[in-house]
Amino acid sequence: MDDKELYFWRGPLPETQALPPDAAPEPWGETRVVGKPVTRVDAYDRVSGSAIYPSDVILPDMLHAAVLTCPHAHALVKKVDTAGAEKMPGVRAVLKDGMPGTNVPWFQGRGGFSSRLFDPHCRYEGDEVAVVAADTIYQAWDAVRAIDVEYEVLPHAVTVEDAMKPDAPGLRDGGNVPPAAKPYERGNVAEGFKAADVVLEQTYTTPCELHNPMELHGCVAKWDGPRLTVWESTQGVYAVQSGVANALKLPLANVRAIGPYMGGGFGSKLETGKYSVMAALLARKTGRPVRLFYTREQVCRSMGNRPANTISLKVGAKRDGTLVALESRAVGTGGAYAEDGTGGVDYLIRELYTCPNVRCENSSALTNAGPQRAFRAPGHPQGAWALESLMDALAARLGMDPVELRLKNVPAASQTRNGVPYSTTGLADCLREGATAFGWAEARGRRPAPSHIKRGVGVAAGMWQGGAGGPPSTAIVKLFPDGSANLNMGASDIGCGTKTWGAQIVAEELHVGLDRISVEHADTGTTQFATPSGGSKTVPTESPAIRSAALDVKRQLLSMAAEQLKVPAADLDLRGGEIVSKADPAKKLGVGQVQAFGRRGVLVGVGYRGPNPQGKATNPFGAQFAEVEVDTKTGEIRVLRFLSAHDSGRVLNEKMFRNQVNGGVTMGIGFGLTEERVMDRQLGKLLTANLHDYKMPTALDAPADKTVIAIDPHDTFCNTGAKGLGEPATIPTAPAIANAVFHATGLRVTDAPMSPARVLRAMAALKPAPAGRKGEE
Amino acid sequence: MSHDEQGKPAATATGVSRRGFITSVGSGAIGVAAAGALVKGAPPSPPPDTLKAGDLSAVTITVNGRRHQVLVEARWSLLYVLRDRLGLTGTKIGCERGECGACTVLIDGKARYACMTLAVEADGHEVTTVEGLMQGEELGPVQQAFAEDDAFQCGYCTPGQVMAAEGLLRENPSPTIEDVRHGMAGNICRCGAYAHIFTAVVKAADLKRGGR
Numbered sequence: 001m002d003d004k005e006l007y008f009w010r011g012p013l014p015e016t017q018a019l020p021p022d023a024a025p026e027p028w029g030e031t032r033v034v035g036k037p038v039t040r041v042d043a044y045d046r047v048s049g050s051a052i053y054p055s056d057v058i059l060p061d062m063l064h065a066a067v068l069t070c071p072h073a074h075a076l077v078k079k080v081d082t083a084g085a086e087k088m089p090g091v092r093a094v095l096k097d098g099m100p101g102t103n104v105p106w107f108q109g110r111g112g113f114s115s116r117l118f119d120p121h122c123r124y125e126g127d128e129v130a131v132v133a134a135d136t137i138y139q140a141w142d143a144v145r146a147i148d149v150e151y152e153v154l155p156h157a158v159t160v161e162d163a164m165k166p167d168a169p170g171l172r173d174g175g176n177v178p179p180a181a182k183p184y185e186r187g188n189v190a191e192g193f194k195a196a197d198v199v200l201e202q203t204y205t206t207p208c209e210l211h212n213p214m215e216l217h218g219c220v221a222k223w224d225g226p227r228l229t230v231w232e233s234t235q236g237v238y239a240v241q242s243g244v245a246n247a248l249k250l251p252l253a254n255v256r257a258i259g260p261y262m263g264g265g266f267g268s269k270l271e272t273g274k275y276s277v278m279a280a281l282l283a284r285k286t287g288r289p290v291r292l293f294y295t296r297e298q299v300c301r302s303m304g305n306r307p308a309n310t311i312s313l314k315v316g317a318k319r320d321g322t323l324v325a326l327e328s329r330a331v332g333t334g335g336a337y338a339e340d341g342t343g344g345v346d347y348l349i350r351e352l353y354t355c356p357n358v359r360c361e362n363s364s365a366l367t368n369a370g371p372q373r374a375f376r377a378p379g380h381p382q383g384a385w386a387l388e389s390l391m392d393a394l395a396a397r398l399g400m401d402p403v404e405l406r407l408k409n410v411p412a413a414s415q416t417r418n419g420v421p422y423s424t425t426g427l428a429d430c431l432r433e434g435a436t437a438f439g440w441a442e443a444r445g446r447r448p449a450p451s452h453i454k455r456g457v458g459v460a461a462g463m464w465q466g467g468a469g470g471p472p473s474t475a476i477v478k479l480f481p482d483g484s485a486n487l488n489m490g491a492s493d494i495g496c497g498t499k500t501w502g503a504q505i506v507a508e509e510l511h512v513g514l515d516r517i518s519v520e521h522a523d524t525g526t527t528q529f530a531t532p533s534g535g536s537k538t539v540p541t542e543s544p545a546i547r548s549a550a551l552d553v554k555r556q557l558l559s560m561a562a563e564q565l566k567v568p569a570a571d572l573d574l575r576g577g578e579i580v581s582k583a584d585p586a587k588k589l590g591v592g593q594v595q596a597f598g599r600r601g602v603l604v605g606v607g608y609r610g611p612n613p614q615g616k617a618t619n620p621f622g623a624q625f626a627e628v629e630v631d632t633k634t635g636e637i638r639v640l641r642f643l644s645a646h647d648s649g650r651v652l653n654e655k656m657f658r659n660q661v662n663g664g665v666t667m668g669i670g671f672g673l674t675e676e677r678v679m680d681r682q683l684g685k686l687l688t689a690n691l692h693d694y695k696m697p698t699a700l701d702a703p704a705d706k707t708v709i710a711i712d713p714h715d716t717f718c719n720t721g722a723k724g725l726g727e728p729a730t731i732p733t734a735p736a737i738a739n740a741v742f743h744a745t746g747l748r749v750t751d752a753p754m755s756p757a758r759v760l761r762a763m764a765a766l767k768p769a770p771a772g773r774k775g776e777e
Numbered sequence: 778m779s780h781d782e783q784g785k786p787a788a789t790a791t792g793v794s795r796r797g798f799i800t801s802v803g804s805g806a807i808g809v810a811a812a813g814a815l816v817k818g819a820p821p822s823p824p825p826d827t828l829k830a831g832d833l834s835a836v837t838i839t840v841n842g843r844r845h846q847v848l849v850e851a852r853w854s855l856l857y858v859l860r861d862r863l864g865l866t867g868t869k870i871g872c873e874r875g876e877c878g879a880c881t882v883l884i885d886g887k888a889r890y891a892c893m894t895l896a897v898e899a900d901g902h903e904v905t906t907v908e909g910l911m912q913g914e915e916l917g918p919v920q921q922a923f924a925e926d927d928a929f930q931c932g933y934c935t936p937g938q939v940m941a942a943e944g945l946l947r948e949n950p951s952p953t954i955e956d957v958r959h960g961m962a963g964n965i966c967r968c969g970a971y972a973h974i975f976t977a978v979v980k981a982a983d984l985k986r987g988g989r
Contacts, residue, residue: 494931
């Protein structure tokens with residue numbers, strides 16, 4: 001996975017205007033507002049029910065749409081008879097392949113491949129066949145059920161193994177298996193393993209995980225003559241604007257995408273959905289606004305996933321724990337249209353620890369299953385599951401403390417980026433300070449009580465490939481004559497508190513109370529360009545631009561005041577709505593008394609995101625510690641307490657930082673213990689198409705005892721020094737739990753999720769009976 | 778008085794047959810008197826127990842203290858009526874099959890999934906939604922605690938979480954963290970804000986007791 005891919009932007013990345021040479025402000029010292037655990041500026045809206053999410057948008061005369069999807073894993077649509085459906089009560093429009101406007105290319109790829117909006121070649125259970133708009137959603141579904149489709153059912157393959165067979169049913173011309181990418185190589189692994197005192201090898205598997213954000217995927221579309229407005233639950237309004245404009249051949253200026261509130265995405269809402277195009281076409285055909293949201297079942301089938309991976313990993317080390325060789329082979333499937341099922345899987349293997357000899361090989365195949373989408377740290381939790389489990393096994397084999405083994409191999413430079421040093425790395429501090437706060441040594445030394453319920457502790461570390469952010473970003477800060485301010489930016493707040501930390505930065509620089517700052521964002525009609533919020537780059541990308549915009553306003557204001565007070569601008573400071581001379585505090589002016597400002601009405605400051613420093617690599621790091629209880633009779637694992645130590649640079653809001661880390665841990669608990677997409681190999685159908693069968697962590701799966709430690713190494717890679725956090729928080733969680741399970745039971749579970757059935761099976765295979773603590777594979 | 782004499786077959790468009798349907802789907806005491814009338818006055822066959830899609834019944838639902846008379850199809854969920862008929866979009870749609878809890882409301886003071894409740898089942902009952910916890914423009918204690926403790930991220934499941942907490946605290950005004958974990962287990966937060974939700978519910982209990 002290329003670093004540029006983490007911008008989730010199709011086509012060339014726009015550039016931000018070049019910064020003036022004196023534009024880089026000093027890093028913050030002590031801060032008054034930034035970093036403080038203030039309540040979110042939109043907390044009221046979200047807890048009162050007044051926040052209007054895209055699925056809440058109700059427009060006059062609005063129609064409701066429902067989508068007919070293919071019930072087969074692989075089929076050709078021979079005939080779609082909509083005559084009956086069209087005559088049903090309340091039905092206003094039906095769309096299917098061949099109708100005007102529906103010839104929209106979709107899912108393009110290798111060798112000129114392209115499917116289309118209602119492609120008659122359905123490649124997985126869930127491919128869209130037709131869509132209906134009706135007066136009520138119930139009538140729309142009645143009509144969908146009345147559409148008569150004749151399918152020619154084709155043979156299918158839903159597992160990578162089946163899809164890679166020479167006689168496997170082909171999903172497209174050119175075969176299921178894309179040409180193999182060149183393996184990643186540095187040093188010489190064969191030599192490395194020869195030089196090793198200890199070599200361990202293990203195959204690990206990870207589940208296919210479904211994003212399942214709480215708000216379903218969809219939008220409301222409305223035309224005003226040639227102009228289209230789409231209210232969409234999305235991570236990036238500008239991505240929706242460009243996707244929809246491209247699909248419908250509209251000028252960008254005529255497509256307005258709005259999505260200030262959105263109910264979660266985790267990567268699934270980075271792309272433009274077919275639903276936006278379908279809703280727009282239906283709205284155009286009927287002359288009425290259309291709301292189209294997928295059902296939970298459709299979201300499970302069609303709206304992306306984290307590919308399941310099989311990773312064979314081999315490590316070679318010296319007796320003192322120095323790593324000398326790492327070699328991995330990973331296999332995965334991106335489903336029916338996404339060709340890469342292994343993106344990001346090997347990143348940690350190449351980068352997390354110092355190792356001179358590394359070789360990583362990945363292969364993928366297309367299958368008749370829902371296509372993957374970027375999912376919170378693509379590939380990284382899978383890679384961490386393998387690497388951090390094997391590191392734990394290596395520590396046990398060497399008789400080393402797992403924390404010590406990791407500390408021994410902490411790199412100071414990025415080995416995958418030509419050895420450039422990290423701008424900062426807090427990895428060692430995360431491990432050390434985390435271990436101390438967790439009571440690691442003491443907890444590890446605890447003698448197990450003689451019981452079928454075993455207790456243990458485990459550690460795992462991680463980092464994220466992205467998290468540095470960078471251009472482009474533009475933010476605007478407006479100052480009003482009463483000293484209140486408005487922040488305008490394009491970024492979405494996907495739950496990470498973007499509006500709040502943005503307002504905190506403005507409050508810091510302009511000395512304004514948060515209750516006097518409004519935030520306008522995520523609207524292509526009124527706010528600035530932003531790439532989608534993903535890749536843990538919203539903070540490092542937008543926060544420096546916001547700070548620069550606030551400083552731009554301040555500079556203008558102080559220079560106006562300096563003229564009026566007849567003092568140098570450098571002598572002036574802005575405090576609590578007043579401009580005060582540092583030399584003579586008696587010389588001051590209220591913001592509203594600045595005459596030049598009064599003539600202007602509103603002061604507008606613009607901030608751009610400058611480039612990151614050359615010759616440095618910037619990444620967030622983390623280490624997590626788990627204490628678990630394993631019931632050796634039932635195979636159940638309970639996470640009792642959890643500690644996360646994260647270096648994401650400067651913390652912008654302590655309360656939201658904690659919340660986000662704990663959220664990542666919760667998702668990691670799902671990855672490690674409960675979540676798994678299950679496909680029926682014979683029928684090719686999804687068996688876990690709802691939230692009962694697809695088990696996301698609930699309040700009972702998440703421990704109440706969660707601690708979060710922030711490690712801030714005072715990075716200056718950008719003017720706020722804040723790196724990304726959302727993704728790193730979920731990367732080491734599952735292996736930390738697995739390593740705790742080993743510590744508790746002597747059982748090394750290599751297949752995630754560690755369901756009770758799997759744990760019991762692994763336990764039965766373990767001979768002799770679990771020794772606990774001492775044993776190792 | 779006979780329906781036949783009036784030329785109005787009992788099985789069609791009057792309230793009687795619908796009341797019978799309501800009783801048959803188990804909404805307790807609602808419409809018992811009307812059902813009695815059906816037994817006495819209805820023709821022996823065919824049994825008037827089938828409504829067509831699109832047939833409307835009048836129901837009266839008290840939502841946040843306000844009586845609403847609504848014509849509903851028998852298959853409409855309370856969730857649909859709250860959101861799409863009454864415009865109360867604070868109650869969220871997440872799965873429509875009782876698995877996620879985003880649509881949690883109080884029915885007669887108890888936390889219930891609005892997606893698993895037919896509007897006709899709510900006839901004659903008192904429903905409280907997240908909007909109903911507001912005291913004018915002021916947040917209610919549970920909402921206040923959720924805001925202060927940052928007990929959400931994207932906020933989409935939050936109205937449901939808030940209502941589940943409200944229901945829990947009405948039954949158990951002083952829950953322990955373990956009580957809270959069990960009480961909130963029917964509401965999924967995909968952002969995983971549980972740790973903060975737990976402390977918020979405990980704080981809300983305190984606020985409700987007049988702790989501040």
